[in-house]
Amino acid sequence: MITNELFFQKEATKEVVKDAYDALYKEMVTDEVGYYTLPQSDMLLKIEGFIEDYDLEVKGIKNIVVIGIGGSSLGTKAIDTLLSHTPNRNNLNLIFMENVDPIEIDKNLKNLLFEESFFIMISKSGSTIETTSHVKYLIDRYDAPVDSSRFREHFTFVTDRNSPLDDFGREYEVPCFHIPANVGGRFSVLSAVGLLPLTLLGYDTRALLAGANALKESFFDRQEDDLIQKAYYYTTHSKDFPINVLFSYSSAFSAFNDWYVQLWGESLGKIDKTQNHVGMTPVGIVGSIDQHSFLQLLIEGPRDKTVTMIKVKDFQTPLTIPDVHLPKLEKTDFINNHTFNELINAQCDATMQSIKDQGISVDMIEIEKLDAYNVGYMIMYYELLTSLCGYFLGINTYDQPGVELGKVILKEKFAN
Amino acid sequence: MITNELFFQKEATKEVVKDAYDALYKEMVTDEVGYYTLPQSDMLLKIEGFIEDYDLEVKGIKNIVVIGIGGSSLGTKAIDTLLSHTPNRNNLNLIFMENVDPIEIDKNLKNLLFEESFFIMISKSGSTIETTSHVKYLIDRYDAPVDSSRFREHFTFVTDRNSPLDDFGREYEVPCFHIPANVGGRFSVLSAVGLLPLTLLGYDTRALLAGANALKESFFDRQEDDLIQKAYYYTTHSKDFPINVLFSYSSAFSAFNDWYVQLWGESLGKIDKTQNHVGMTPVGIVGSIDQHSFLQLLIEGPRDKTVTMIKVKDFQTPLTIPDVHLPKLEKTDFINNHTFNELINAQCDATMQSIKDQGISVDMIEIEKLDAYNVGYMIMYYELLTSLCGYFLGINTYDQPGVELGKVILKEKFAN
Structure with missing residues (x-):
C-alpha cells in the first residue's frame, strides 16, 4: 500500500484534469x-x-x-x-x-x-x-x-x-x-x-510488474487524479518553484533518487513550442542524513522549491535503541526503548512539519514496506508524474536533443 | 597543480575585491x-x-x-x-x-x-x-x-x-x-x-594539510583573486542563477560532491540582515555518467544555473581502448587506441563547449592528479569560496539556525 497526501492547493479544474488524462490515454492506446x-x-x-x-x-x-x-x-x-x-x-x-x-x-x-x-x-x-x-x-x-x-x-x-x-x-x-x-x-x-x-x-520481478500495473490500472480508472493535480501544480508554478526536492527517508532510496533525477531532468528540461527553456531541476536527498546537509537551505534559503517526502512505514528490521544512558548525554534519553524505525519516521514527520510551517509546498508519500510490489508502484508513480508534467509543459517528454551537440564535438576531437 | 579558468565576466572592482579579502583576513586573524x-x-x-x-x-x-x-x-x-x-x-x-x-x-x-x-x-x-x-x-x-x-x-x-x-x-x-x-x-x-x-x-595527511595550506597562503598573498571574482559573480547573479552545478569528471568525486552540497547549502541558505531568504542551491553531478542524466536539462532547460567543471588531467591509471572492432558498430572505432583518460577528458571538454555555446556561465578546474596534496587544495578552495559567497550575501556563513525547529518538534513527539 502506498498513499500520497498533497499539502498544497489542488488547482486543476475538472476539464484540465480530464484533458491531461486523455493525453496520456492517447499516448498509451496509440502505442506512441x-x-x-x-x-x-x-x-x-x-x-x-x-x-x-x-x-x-x-x-x-x-x-x-x-x-x-x-x-x-x-x-x-x-x-x-x-x-x-x-x-x-x-x-x-x-x-x-x-x-x-x-x-x-x-x-x-x-x-x-x-x-x-x-x-x-x-x-x-x-x-x-x-x-x-x-x-x-x-x-x-x-x-x-x-x-x-x-x-x-x-x-x-x-x-x-x-x-x-x-x-x-x-x-x-x-x-x-x-x-x-x-x-x-x-x-x-x-x-x-x-x-x-x-x-x-x-x-520477484512478477511482483514488481504487478505493482507497476496496479498503479497504472488505477490511474487509467481515474482513481489517481491527485497525480494530475500534483503535475499541474508543479508545472504551473515552475517559475516560482523551479526546483523539486525528493526527500527520501531511508538510505535504500539513494539510487532511486538518482533514477528520479535522470527521469525528471532529462524528460522535462526542454525547449517548448514557443522556444522557451522550460523544465524543473530535480534534487534527491536522503533523510535523516541530509537534515544535516540540505535542510538549512530548505528552511531559510530562497523559496524556490517544492518538497516530496517519502516515508517507509515498516522497515521490517526491528532494531531498538536500548535503555542505555550515556554519561553527560542524558538529554538524548527520550529516545531510549523506541525503535530506529520509530525514530527515522518521527524525524521524517518533524522535518515535514518544519518545512510546512515555512509555507513551502510539500507532499508525503507513505510506503507500507519495501518490497518488489511497492517498488514497482513507485516506478510507475514517477513515470506517470513525469509524463503528466511533460504534457502540461507542452513539450516532448521522451526525447533528449540537447545531448547530441556534445557527442558531435567529441567525435570531432578525435577526427584524424 | 590546480588551475581554475573562469569563462564569465570578472565584475568585481578592485575595491570590492579588497574588501572581501579584508573580511576573510579579519575572520582569520581575530580567530572568529x-x-x-x-x-x-x-x-x-x-x-x-x-x-x-x-x-x-x-x-x-x-x-x-x-x-x-x-x-x-x-x-x-x-x-x-x-x-x-x-x-x-x-x-x-x-x-x-x-x-x-x-x-x-x-x-x-x-x-x-x-x-x-x-x-x-x-x-x-x-x-x-x-x-x-x-x-x-x-x-x-x-x-x-x-x-x-x-x-x-x-x-x-x-x-x-x-x-x-x-x-x-x-x-x-x-x-x-x-x-x-x-x-x-x-x-x-x-x-x-x-x-x-x-x-x-x-x-598522507601531512600532504593533505600542505595542499590546503598552499592555497590558503596563496589566497592571503593576494594570488587567488579569481576566487573572489567567482564568489562575487555567483552572489550578485544569484537571483538569475540560483543553482550552482558542480560537474566532476571522475566517479572518485561522487562523495566530494556530497561534501560540497552540505558546505554550500548549509552555509549559504540563510535569512539575511534584511530578512530576505538568500542562498544558492548546490547540485553535484559526475561525468561522463550524468551526460546521460542531467545534461539535457542543462542545455535546454531554464537558464538558472552556473556550472563548474572539474577535470583530472592524469588519472595515473593507463588503460587503453584496444583496436577491437565490434561488428555493425564501426562508427565507434574513432576512439580505438586512445586511453580512457583521453576519452573522459575529451568528454569533459566537449560537454563544457556545448554548455558554453548556450551562453551559460561556466568555469573549469583542472587538477593535475588525484593525490592528498591536491585534494587538500580542493577542500580549501571550496571552503574559501563558500566564505566569500557568505560575505557577499551578508549572512552568517557558519551557523545553521534553520535546523533547530525540526529537532524541537522531534523531541516533543517523544515527550510522554
Whole structure:
C-alpha cells in the first residue's frame, strides 16, 4: 500500500484534469509511448526461460556485470538498492560498468574472473561510446573475441530490435533481448533492461510488474487524479518553484533518487513550442542524513522549491535503541526503548512539519514496506508524474536533443 | 597543480575585491573562524602519537567505524573516495554509521566483529540524536558498557573541548580529540574529524594539510583573486542563477560532491540582515555518467544555473581502448587506441563547449592528479569560496539556525 497526501492547493479544474488524462490515454492506446504497457509484456517469460536454460549455477557464475549508462543502469541500480536487504536477493555480485573513468574500471575488474561473470551489454542503439569502449576493453583484457565461444557464452545484449547491436548479436549468436522501440532509456527499467538483471538476482520481478500495473490500472480508472493535480501544480508554478526536492527517508532510496533525477531532468528540461527553456531541476536527498546537509537551505534559503517526502512505514528490521544512558548525554534519553524505525519516521514527520510551517509546498508519500510490489508502484508513480508534467509543459517528454551537440564535438576531437 | 579558468565576466572592482579579502583576513586573524588555521595545527602530531601507542595491528583491528553524520562524516568520505585507489590506502575497512535507517544499521553490523573494530564517535556537542542512538545500540549489541575496558579500548571521541561528550570521555578514560570551538562541522574535515580516520587509513595527511595550506597562503598573498571574482559573480547573479552545478569528471568525486552540497547549502541558505531568504542551491553531478542524466536539462532547460567543471588531467591509471572492432558498430572505432583518460577528458571538454555555446556561465578546474596534496587544495578552495559567497550575501556563513525547529518538534513527539 502506498498513499500520497498533497499539502498544497489542488488547482486543476475538472476539464484540465480530464484533458491531461486523455493525453496520456492517447499516448498509451496509440502505442506512441510504450512504457505504459511494459507491465503486461511477456518479456518475463522469455527471461525466465533463458535463465532456466543458461543455468548460472552450473556455469559457476558469481558476477552479473551490467555494461550500460544512464537509463541502461540507473533503474536496475535503484531497484537493487531498494531491495537488496530482502530475502529474495541471491548472493550474485552486481557490478556496473558505467563511467569511462579508468580508476573505476580498474577497481571494478581488479578481482573479476571472466569465467565467473555474466555480462549484459545494454544500449538501445548499441553505439553509446562508454558502453562500446567497455566491451572492447573486456574483449581484449579477457581474450574473448566476438566470434569466440567465450564471448557468446558470457555476453548478452539488451537493445532495440534491428539496431546495429541486435544485428551484431544475431550474426554472432549472442543472446539478445529487445527493448520496445517506443520505450525510451529512462522509462525502460520495466523492460528487459531491468528485468533481465533483476530476475537473475533473484528478485520477484512478477511482483514488481504487478505493482507497476496496479498503479497504472488505477490511474487509467481515474482513481489517481491527485497525480494530475500534483503535475499541474508543479508545472504551473515552475517559475516560482523551479526546483523539486525528493526527500527520501531511508538510505535504500539513494539510487532511486538518482533514477528520479535522470527521469525528471532529462524528460522535462526542454525547449517548448514557443522556444522557451522550460523544465524543473530535480534534487534527491536522503533523510535523516541530509537534515544535516540540505535542510538549512530548505528552511531559510530562497523559496524556490517544492518538497516530496517519502516515508517507509515498516522497515521490517526491528532494531531498538536500548535503555542505555550515556554519561553527560542524558538529554538524548527520550529516545531510549523506541525503535530506529520509530525514530527515522518521527524525524521524517518533524522535518515535514518544519518545512510546512515555512509555507513551502510539500507532499508525503507513505510506503507500507519495501518490497518488489511497492517498488514497482513507485516506478510507475514517477513515470506517470513525469509524463503528466511533460504534457502540461507542452513539450516532448521522451526525447533528449540537447545531448547530441556534445557527442558531435567529441567525435570531432578525435577526427584524424 | 590546480588551475581554475573562469569563462564569465570578472565584475568585481578592485575595491570590492579588497574588501572581501579584508573580511576573510579579519575572520582569520581575530580567530572568529577557525578553519583557516587548521593546516597549521599540531593535531597531526597528537594523532600520530596515538596511532603509534595504540598499535592497531597488534590489536587485530580490521575496521574503522566512523559514527557521525553531516559534517562529521561527509569530509572523510569525500577524501577516502577521492584517494582510495592510491597506494597509501591500507586494507582497513571504513564503515560509516550515519543514518538511523534500521536496514542500513543491520547491513553495516551484520558481519562486524567488535574485537576487530575501532569506533570513532564524532559530534561537536555529543548530543546528535543519530550518533548517540548508534552508540547506545553498539554498547548493547556488543556488551560493552561505558565503564568497561571493552568500551575504553575500542572507542574514541572527537568533540569540542569541554563539551558533554568530552566530559564523558574524561570521566571514563576514553581517548578524546578536540575540534576547535571556532570550527563548524562542515568546515571541520582538516581537524581531528577527518585527520584521525584518514591517518588511520594510511593517507598522507601531512600532504593533505600542505595542499590546503598552499592555497590558503596563496589566497592571503593576494594570488587567488579569481576566487573572489567567482564568489562575487555567483552572489550578485544569484537571483538569475540560483543553482550552482558542480560537474566532476571522475566517479572518485561522487562523495566530494556530497561534501560540497552540505558546505554550500548549509552555509549559504540563510535569512539575511534584511530578512530576505538568500542562498544558492548546490547540485553535484559526475561525468561522463550524468551526460546521460542531467545534461539535457542543462542545455535546454531554464537558464538558472552556473556550472563548474572539474577535470583530472592524469588519472595515473593507463588503460587503453584496444583496436577491437565490434561488428555493425564501426562508427565507434574513432576512439580505438586512445586511453580512457583521453576519452573522459575529451568528454569533459566537449560537454563544457556545448554548455558554453548556450551562453551559460561556466568555469573549469583542472587538477593535475588525484593525490592528498591536491585534494587538500580542493577542500580549501571550496571552503574559501563558500566564505566569500557568505560575505557577499551578508549572512552568517557558519551557523545553521534553520535546523533547530525540526529537532524541537522531534523531541516533543517523544515527550510522554
